[in-house]
Amino acid sequence: MSRGEFLLDADYDSVGRTLRQLMKDRRVERVGRGQYRKAEPGKRPAITETIGAAIARKVRRSKRNVFLRSDFAPLGSYDAVGRALRQKATEGQLVQIGYGLYAKAEVSPFTGKPVPIVGIKKLATEALGRLGKKVAPSSLEDAYNRGRSTQVPTGRVVAVEDRVRRRIGYDGNYVVLERAR
Structure with a gap:
């Protein structure tokens, strides 16, 4: 059952207080964000994880290098996901490479700052692909290859x-986007 099913003639706060009391009395257990179920006697309650822990698990298990903010939308509200992503960027697990774009990162042994695991061109190509944009060889690559x-x-x-109106990069290093011919 979801929290929304409890909203009869009560305000949001009173429903929260009632649910907390039911959880304290072990009559209801929380199984997810806004999701509850009737507690079973003798069974341990389900352990819920934080949004930050869910993001870290998803990033760790993924083969992707670039993540959109919308990838984490089911985990919580817009603001809560944003706070968790900023926290992961501060911890060095992610680095923001553009508006709503994040990349897997690790702390550099040279500077001590988080840096992406892969190169900036590969990040930009993957990010543009995730955004639905088609990437082609640049004029410089084309001239060299010919x-x-x-x-x-x-x-x-x-x-x-x-057409792309974003800047993709990190720490002052940005990719130059040109129009394909």
Whole structure:
């Protein structure tokens, strides 16, 4: 049963107080955010985890390197998920690479700051793919691959077929987005 089913003629706070009292009396147990069930005698109550712990578990188990804020929306409210993501960024498990974009990170042994696990070009390509944008080889990569230039591209330029109004990067290092031809 959900918390919403208890809202009869009571306000939100009184329903919360009643649910806390029922949990204290071990008549109801919490099984998730806003979800409760009738407690079974002799059985231990289900252990609920925090939003931060759920985010950490999801990031750790995922093969992806880039996460959207919307990936974590089912875990809690917009504000609560935002607080948990900022906390994970502070702890060094995630790094914000754009508006609503986060990447797996680890603490650098050289600077002591969190840095993404993979390179910035791969992060940008994966992030743009997650946002539904098509990525193509940049003009610099194309010139090098066709033999028109001997300069090796740095990998900081990504060509995008669609319009993108975001900056993707971290710690002052951003990818330059150009229009694909």
